Amino acid sequence: MQKTLKKYFAFFTLPTVLAFITVFLIPFVFGVYLSFTKFNTVNDAQWVGFSNYIRAFTEDRDFLNALFFTVKFAIVSVVLINVFAFMLALLLTRKIRGTNVFRTVFFMPDLIGGIVLGYIWQLIINGFLAAFNVDITFSATYGYWGLMILMNWQLIGYMMIIYIAGIQNIPPELIEAAEIDGANSWQVLKSVTVPMVMPSITICTFLTLTNSFKLFDQNLALTAGAPGKESAMLAMDIFNTFYGRQGYEGVGQAKAVVFFIIVALIAYLHLRLTRSKEVEN
Amino acid sequence: MKGFKKLIALTLALASLSSVAVGCSQSGTSSTASASKAPAASTGKASSGEIYYLNFKPEIADVYQKISDAYKQETGVTLKVETAAAGTYEQTLKSAMAKADAPVLFQINGPKGYINWKDYCADLKDTELYKHLTDKTMAVTDGDGVYGIPYVVEGYGIIYNNAIMQKYFALSGAKAKSMDEINNFAKLKEVAEDMTAKKGQLGIKGVFSSTSLKHGEDWRWQTHLANLPVYYEFKDNKIDLKSDATKEVKFQYADNFKNIFDLYLKNSVTVPKMLGSKSVDDSMAEFALGQSAMVQNGNWAWSQISGVDGNVVKESDIKFLPIYTGMKDEEKQSICIGTENFFAINKKAPADQQKLAADFINWLYTSDKGKAFVTNDLKFIAPFDTFKDNEKPTDPLAKEVIRYMSDTKLTNVPWNFTVFPSQTFKDNFGAALLQYAQGTKQWNDVTKQFVEQWKSESGK
Structure with missing residues (x-):
């Protein structure tokens, strides 16, 4: 069996490898190359070395501001989303009536696209703020919490499903044994449930973290960066630099490469950190 | 043996990749070939050819379809109009100009736009249409050259x-x-x-x-x-x-x-x-x-x-x-x-195509049929001396501007x-x-x- 698999390895993986090379690897390498050039149309790139990277950080504070805003957003959203999702998952594994209906309802927001969600929440939030005679563009704090509510609303259901699957996989005898030993429900949660769903926690925190960093559609639809560029996140700043300004295409590309390195680094560190906490089943 | 398999896999991957690349370059040459075929055919009396126009105003995209049909009927020249979505003209132009088959007729938005597209703007000083421009100071000029002709007054x-x-x-x-x-x-x-x-x-x-x-x-x-x-x-x-x-x-x-x-x-x-x-x-x-x-x-x-x-x-x-x-x-x-809409002709396009583009804009603003389109369908106030008083748009705000x-x-x-x-x-x-x-x-x-x-x- 092993041998046959090896024999046909190349044959079966070829389509995927090809697709990976053409739609991911080549554009990626080309993109990195472009970040070292000055170009108007992608055909007439001229090598300029590291100047794009220097310009990205020194010419204005947009990129750093966006980075700071994004980090602030990511930390809070990862905590909030996972806490709420886990609590919901605990609740909905207790065999209360209508569990399935609730699960479906909570999951549904995830099926709606980010742009649509952004506009819907913009209406809701502006409708609410209208009572105070302001709107979401008034302050970056409004935009921040607006995005936070939106992200929570969208992602909690999805993460909840992953947690539910994790909780349902806990062998009942473990919990039973703990209870016989006299553990109260808090101790069961802390010493049995949480360690046992650690793989789900890894996945969920990873997904929420990368999603928060890469957030774009929701940001564009909800605030578009207003006021000024104060609520623009990294992805949006890159988009604006690349498409919004003549002569800044290379700088945008350089920002994108920096962005990639940051996200990859965080994802790697995070995986190493959480993997070590997982227990063998 | 294992190494050999890997080699085969790699070779196969590269081979199919290069075939993709070859495919691309072939289609590239074929499109330039068809483009260069056009002038050969157009040496006859009735010129047949193609003008590729990148339009700025989405609201008039439908009208250009009608104009294109009429122009084809009259001269045999195909007018291919592509319209950029609102607010994306510079982006669209950026990618369109990178193609082998780039737009011949496009537009710049004034002196600043001219600086961005300097390498692509042909001198329009000797075109027929420029001679009809009522107020010559409105054109985008650089030294002696004329690089953008305004086509509407707003x-x-x-x-x-x-x-x-x-x-x-x-x-x-x-x-x-x-x-x-x-x-x-x-x-x-x-x-x-x-x-x-x-x-x-x-x-x-x-x-x-x-x-x-x-x-x-x-x-x-x-x-x-x-x-x-x-x-x-x-x-x-x-x-x-x-x-x-x-x-x-x-x-x-x-x-x-x-x-x-x-x-x-x-x-x-x-x-x-x-x-x-x-x-x-x-x-x-x-x-x-x-x-x-x-x-x-x-x-x-x-x-x-x-x-x-x-x-x-x-x-x-x-x-x-x-x-x-x-x-x-x-x-x-x-x-x-004033206006921020100026016709520009792509200097890098073949000479005969540039001529076709210049002929087209001249037709649009000087012939009776073209003028009718401008006044009644495009509803432009045209800055050219070929338009008489009764050939001006009749909507209330245009009348106010006049x-x-x-x-x-x-x-x-x-x-x-x-x-x-x-x-x-x-x-x-x-x-x-x-x-x-x-x-x-x-x-x-x-x-x-x-x-x-x-x-x-x-x-x-």
Whole structure:
């Protein structure tokens, strides 16, 4: 069996490898190359070395501001989303009536696209703020919490499903044994449930973290960066630099490469950190 | 053995990859081949060929389909029109110009646009159409060469609903008795504030439509309104618009800008703090529904106003008022008239295709059939001497523009915003105006930003 698999390895993986090379690897390498050039149309790139990277950080504070805003957003959203999702998952594994209906309802927001969600929440939030005679563009704090509510609303259901699957996989005898030993429900949660769903926690925190960093559609639809560029996140700043300004295409590309390195680094560190906490089943 | 397998896999992968690459280059050559075939065929009498035009105005995309059909019938030349979605012309042009089969006819938005596309703009000095241009100073020139021919004249000012104004003039204690009296900022302010006080009697929610300051919807202020102080500054300091002297401004008439901007904000349908989510459509709808008496916009707005469901503004009631800002002698100031639409021909396209493009624009603006399209379908006020008085568009705002243009007592304000340094400058200025409206930014900081960013964006 092993041998046959090896024999046909190349044959079966070829389509995927090809697709990976053409739609991911080549554009990626080309993109990195472009970040070292000055170009108007992608055909007439001229090598300029590291100047794009220097310009990205020194010419204005947009990129750093966006980075700071994004980090602030990511930390809070990862905590909030996972806490709420886990609590919901605990609740909905207790065999209360209508569990399935609730699960479906909570999951549904995830099926709606980010742009649509952004506009819907913009209406809701502006409708609410209208009572105070302001709107979401008034302050970056409004935009921040607006995005936070939106992200929570969208992602909690999805993460909840992953947690539910994790909780349902806990062998009942473990919990039973703990209870016989006299553990109260808090101790069961802390010493049995949480360690046992650690793989789900890894996945969920990873997904929420990368999603928060890469957030774009929701940001564009909800605030578009207003006021000024104060609520623009990294992805949006890159988009604006690349498409919004003549002569800044290379700088945008350089920002994108920096962005990639940051996200990859965080994802790697995070995986190493959480993997070590997982227990063998 | 294992190594060998890997080698095979790699070779296979590379082989199929290179076949993709070859496929690409083949299609590339074939398309240039077909393009170069065209001139061979066109050496006959009736020229058959193709003109590839990248159109800027989405609202006239359908009309160009009709024009294309008519032109094909008459000359046998195919006019291929591609239209960029609103607000994406530079992006689309950027990628279209990178293709092997690039647009032959495209457009630039003035001197700044010319600098970006310098390498692609052919000299149009000897074209037939340029000879018909009424006002030669409107063209985009560089040295002796002519690189952009304006193809439409547009005007903007304060659009007002005369029915509401007449209602106001009839009230006892009205600050003016007719529109003729409103010919400077002081009077406009007096009337607007009095109208706000009496808005219940007039049945309006505010004198001015919402000052739309949503991101991307703020061009009426950061571009159009800012044109006035900049125009006066350049004029008073006798600055040559084509020189480097435009790379710095003092924004010396910032207070005049503030005058009118404050007036818009304080006498508006919407409270200032809520303006960040208002779009141009919102404010045109307010005007169309009779909720406001005035709105700043251009003659292109008529189709928008008349298209609003429940529009109450009659064609005979819609008029232009110049934008008064409290300048000296502004009684003689007219509305802002100009264009940011210039035809340019791609220098890098084959010579015969460039000729076809020049022939086409000449046909469109000089032949009877072409002129009919321009007047009746495109509804352009054409800046060429081939158009007689009865060949001008008949919508009410276009008629107003023509009226102001022919009024020799008044001085038109040209569209000097074509020398504004960059889109980023305008966007940042718009964002600052919003923050000013919301009360989170001081006016001094707004003007400081205007001056500083004008300089820094000009340097790039």
